[in-house]
Every structure is written in structure tokens, then in C-alpha cells.
Amino acid sequence: MEPIDYLRTITRRWLLILIVGLLGGAAAWGYSATLPEQYQATNSVFVTSDRGETTSELLQTSTFTQNLVQSYAQLATTPTVLGPVITRLRLDTTTQALASRVTAVTPLNTVFINITVTSRSAAEAVMLADAVSRSLATTVETLAPTGPDNLPSISVKTVSPAQLPADPFAPNTELIVLTGALVGLMLGILYALAREVLDTRVSTEKDLDRVSSNPLLGMVGRKRRTDPAGLVMRVMPHSALAEAYRRVRANLEFIDVDSPPRSAVVTSAVTRDGKSTTAINLALAMAERSTRVLLIDADLRRPSIAELCDLEGDVGLTTILLGDVGPEDAIVRWSDGIDVLPSGAVPPNPGQLLGSAAMKTLMKRLLEDYDFIVVDSPPLLPASDALGLSRLTDGAIVVARYKATTRQQLTTTLESLEAVNARILGVVLNQVREHRADVYYGPLTPMIGASTPMTGPINRVTATRAPKAAFDDSGRRDPESARTK
Ligand SMILES: Nc1ncnc2c1ncn2[C@@H]1O[C@H](COP(=O)(O)OP(=O)(O)O)[C@@H](O)[C@H]1O
Numbered sequence: 368m369e370p371i372d373y374l375r376t377i378t379r380r381w382l383l384i385l386i387v388g389l390l391g392g393a394a395a396w397g398y399s400a401t402l403p404e405q406y407q408a409t410n411s412v413f414v415t416s417d418r419g420e421t422t423s424e425l426l427q428t429s430t431f432t433q434n435l436v437q438s439y440a441q442l443a444t445t446p447t448v449l450g451p452v453i454t455r456l457r458l459d460t461t462t463q464a465l466a467s468r469v470t471a472v473t474p475l476n477t478v479f480i481n482i483t484v485t486s487r488s489a490a491e492a493v494m495l496a497d498a499v500s501r502s503l504a505t506t507v508e509t510l511a512p513t514g515p516d517n518l519p520s521i522s523v524k525t526v527s528p529a530q531l532p533a534d535p536f537a538p539n540t541e542l543i544v545l546t547g548a549l550v551g552l553m554l555g556i557l558y559a560l561a562r563e564v565l566d567t568r569v570s571t572e573k574d575l576d577r578v579s580s581n582p583l584l585g586m587v588g589r590k591r592r593t594d595p596a597g598l599v600m601r602v603m604p605h606s607a608l609a610e611a612y613r614r615v616r617a618n619l620e621f622i623d624v625d626s627p628p629r630s631a632v633v634t635s636a637v638t639r640d641g642k643s644t645t646a647i648n649l650a651l652a653m654a655e656r657s658t659r660v661l662l663i664d665a666d667l668r669r670p671s672i673a674e675l676c677d678l679e680g681d682v683g684l685t686t687i688l689l690g691d692v693g694p695e696d697a698i699v700r701w702s703d704g705i706d707v708l709p710s711g712a713v714p715p716n717p718g719q720l721l722g723s724a725a726m727k728t729l730m731k732r733l734l735e736d737y738d739f740i741v742v743d744s745p746p747l748l749p750a751s752d753a754l755g756l757s758r759l760t761d762g763a764i765v766v767a768r769y770k771a772t773t774r775q776q777l778t779t780t781l782e783s784l785e786a787v788n789a790r791i792l793g794v795v796l797n798q799v800r801e802h803r804a805d806v807y808y809g810p811l812t813p814m815i816g817a818s819t820p821m822t823g824p825i826n827r828v829t830a831t832r833a834p835k836a837a838f839d840d841s842g843r844r845d846p847e848s849a850r851t852k
């Protein structure tokens with residue numbers, strides 16, 4: 368992924384990221400609500416010495432006091448100071464435990480000591496701060512040197528008694544919630560990126576490039592449920608979807624301008640990728656150019672062409688291969704310029720039938736009679752029938768289903784075709800969703816990879832900006848199609 372792709376992933380999944388962020392904030396808020404409230408109160412004392420008569424004496428004592436203040440501050444957390452506090456207030460605690468809740472700091476170059484006490488109760492914090500500073504005063508006065516009058520030379524006076532705190536200082540809910548929300552956002556972004564990186568389903572032309580150098584013949588959008596039922600090329604001949612099939616046809620013609628392929632097998636990795644749909648619509652697109660197009664249903668495992676074309680499928684390819692009838696008795700004129708050879712009865716040994724010499728001879732003969740033959744086939748991963756068929760035709764068109772076929776599946780499919788030296792005419796990405804196509808190609812982006820001649824004429828815009836929803840299965844039959852049997 369390139370940096371721009373990361374950015375796109377984030378903008379595309381903004382809602383998810385936002386939700387995870389909000390959840391993080393909410394979780395942090397819940398957590399902070401479980402934390403006990405803590406209050407702080409501060410008592411400031413002033414350390415002074417009233418010794419000295421002359422200026423120089425006063426200066427001397429002042430320096431002396433300032434030097435000592437730091438040490439006095441340290442005293443505030445000693446048992447000497449805290450012991451009497453515990454006794455006087457009858458606290459159920461130890462000097463050590465109390466010390467952990469007391470801090471005494473001296474602002475730089477001053478003779479102030481700020482004694483701060485933390486407590487679960489605001490009133491107790493005040494009481495303790497005052498008691499500790501009183502005890503500190505007593506201790507300091509005991510420790511200080513005495514003057515000639517036997518009085519302590521240093522005194523500690525409270526200048527700012529502790530105030531009852533209005534709000535707890537902890538937990539800092541705002542900070543905790545903000546942190547939770549930020550962590551949530553980060554997790555959301557990481558999740559979105561990880562999904563994008565780990566998602567191996569084919570969804571862009573780049574994914575195809577990563578898998579192979581085979582050209583992209585076209586991107587067929589997804590038919591909406593609300594679109595008229597039936598085959599796109601017939602019921603919506605002017606739609607972007609129909610246009611996408613025409614572009615596949617155009618790209619096939621461009622593969623070799625002097626002798627364009629005259630037959631193709633349509634296959635894919637697994638079932639329901641859209642092989643049969645692509646085969647029929649491609650045949651219909653071909654029939655717009657040529658009057659002699661044949662569509663063969665060579666998916667002898669799950670034939671569907673007869674049903675899709677609303678024809679009887681009992682007599683067909685297998686009947687011919689078994690020698691019961693000739694091609695002329697099995698091939699059906701479906702509509703103008705397009706003939707259909709249904710599958711016939713489903714045989715127990717489809718692989719054997721399709722690989723037979725009879726099949727080879729049949730194909731040879733049919734190629735003489737038709738300008739273009741489209742062969743529908745079973746999926747390649749579970750069955751190898753399409754491999755043989757690809758050798759009997761001018762090559763294979765591999766259908767990949769947007770956001771369903773994985774790169775691994777597509778690679779295996781293409782590799783197995785390459786392994787038998789089959790010609791791969793190209794890949795058709797099927798059921799592309801509109802918004803996704805726009806994200807990647809933009810409404811007016813010209814073709815990428817125009818250097819490959821066969822991809823040249825694809826207008827990616829029309830090919831990808833097709834309607835969204837799926838064909839519904841109920842809509843397979845085309846009421847307008849000519850019933851020939
Ligand atoms: N471009 C498309 N848009 C919406 N639905 C599609 C599209 N192509 C195929 N489908 C639907 O997907 C399903 C499987 O298609 P089908 O052509 O029978 O696949 P396969 O022959 O590969 O098993 C069918 O219901 C079909 O209507």
C-alpha cells in the first residue's frame with residue numbers, strides 16, 4: 368500500500384474510526400467514575416528568624432534561614448512531625464502511610480514551605496494540612512539553636528491556612544476521557560489499516576496487477592435489485608452495465624487486431640463468480656457486431672445457460688458428444704445472430720466428455736460455422752474442465768468477483784491455466800460496487816496501463832460506474848426472449 372492508500376482507507380472508514388474513538392472515550396469515562404475522588408489542601412508557612420540587630424547581622428540570619436528552609440521542608444514528612452499529628456488527631460494510620468500523602472515544597476529562593484495533604488475527604492485534607500504545619504513549627508522550634516534569652520532563634524508561622532477545596536483534584540476526568548478517546552481513535556485507525564492490508568480479496572486493478580500481468584478486460588458493475596429482471600444486455604441495453612460488456616468485447620477485439628480471438632472459454636475460481644452471466648452478456652454483446660455467435664454451456668456440472676436463456680436444456684452438448692444427435696439438432700437459435708448450445712443432460716463424467724476427441728472435433732467444426740463462440744465452464748478450483756476447454760478455444764476469460772475472489776484464488780486459477788499453456792485473454796472484474804470504483808478511479812480518470820493495447824479502449828469510467836445492487840435470482844428469465852422450443 369502506498370501512503371495515499373492509507374489516507375484513503377482512513378477517510379473511507381472514518382465512521383468506524385470515530386465510533387471506536389467515542390467508545391474509547393466512553394470506556395475511559397466509565398473507568399474514571401470508578402476511581403475514588405481525592406482532595407488536596409495546602410497550608411503555607413513562613414520561616415523566619417528574629418535575631419540580629421545590625422543590618423549585617425540581619426543579612427546573615429536571613430541567609431542562614433534560607434539555607435535551612437529546604438531541610439525544614441524535608442522534616443514535614445518525617446515521623447518526628449507526623450507522629451504527633453497522628454496522636455493528636457487519633458488517626459488510624461502509620462507515619463509512613465501519612466507521609467505518602469504529604470508533600471512539602473519550598474518555592475525557589477523563598478522561605479515559604481507549602482505543605483499539601485491529599486485525602487479522600489476535603490475537610491480531612493484541610494485538617495491534616497493545618498495539623499502538619501503546626502507540628503512542623505513545633506519541631507523546627509525545638510531543633511533550632513536558641514539565642515541568649517533561651518528562646519528558639521527560628522520560628523515557623525502559618526501565613527496561609529488550608530482552604531476547603533471545592534473540587535476534587537483527582538480523578539482528572541477530562542484528561543482520562545481525552546486519553547481514552549485518543550487511544551480509541553488510534554486503535555480504530557490501526558484496525559482499519561490492518562483490515563485493508565490483510566484483506567486479500569480482489570477489489571482494485573492494483574490487486575490484479577499484483578497477481579498477474581494479464582490484462583483487465585473490463586470492470587462490470589453490480590446490477591441493482593431494482594433494475595429490471597433479466598439479462599443486462601437485453602433489458603438494459605443502454606445502461607452502464609451493458610456498456611461494460613461491450614467494452615469487454617472491444618478489448619477482446621483489440622488483443623490482436625489482425626486476428627482477434629474467435630472463441631473464448633469463460634471461467635473463474637469458484638462457483639457464483641458470474642461466469643454464466645458474463646458468458647451470456649458477452650455473447651449478446653458479440654451478436655451486436657456479428658450475426659454468427661454461438662454460446663455453449665460446457666458447465667456440465669451445474670449448467671445454467673438453458674435456464675438463463677429460457678430454453679429447454681435436455682438436448683445439448685452431452686447429447687452430441689454421446690453421438691445421439693448432430694450439432695444442428697441440438698443448437699438452438701436463441702435470438703438474432705445468436706445460437707445457443709445448452710449442456711444437455713448432466714453426465715457422470717463431465718471431465719472425460721469434455722476432454723474427448725469428439726469434443727475436439729465438434730469445436731473444430733463449430734468454429735468453421737461461427738464468427739465467435741463463447742463457452743461457459745465450471746469453476747477451475749474444484750474442477751479442471753476449463754483447462755481442456757481453454758486449449759480448444761482461443762483462450763480463457765477469467766472472471767474475478769469484486770471483494771469475494773481472493774488474490775490467492777485468482778493466482779491459483781491463472782497459474783493452473785498457465786501450467787497447461789492455455790492462453791489467458793484477460794480478467795473481468797465482476798460485481799464492482801460503484802462507490803468503490805469511484806474511490807479508486809475517480810469519475811474522469813483515464814485508463815491506467817494504456818501501454819497494454821488491449822486495455823486501451825476500456826473507458827474505465829463507464830465500465831466501473833455501473834449500478835450497485837445484485838441481480839436477483841428470480842430475475843434470470845427474460846420474458847422478452849424468443850422462445851425457440
Ligand atoms: N454484475 C453482476 N451484478 C449483479 N449480480 C450478478 C452479476 N454477475 C452475476 N451476478 C449474480 O451472481 C450469481 C452467480 O452468477 P453466475 O453467472 O450464475 O455465476 P457462475 O456461473 O460463476 O456460478 C447470479 O445470481 C447472478 O445473477
Ligand SMILES: [Mg+2]
Pocket residue numbers: 642643644666669671743744
Ligand atoms: Mg455458471
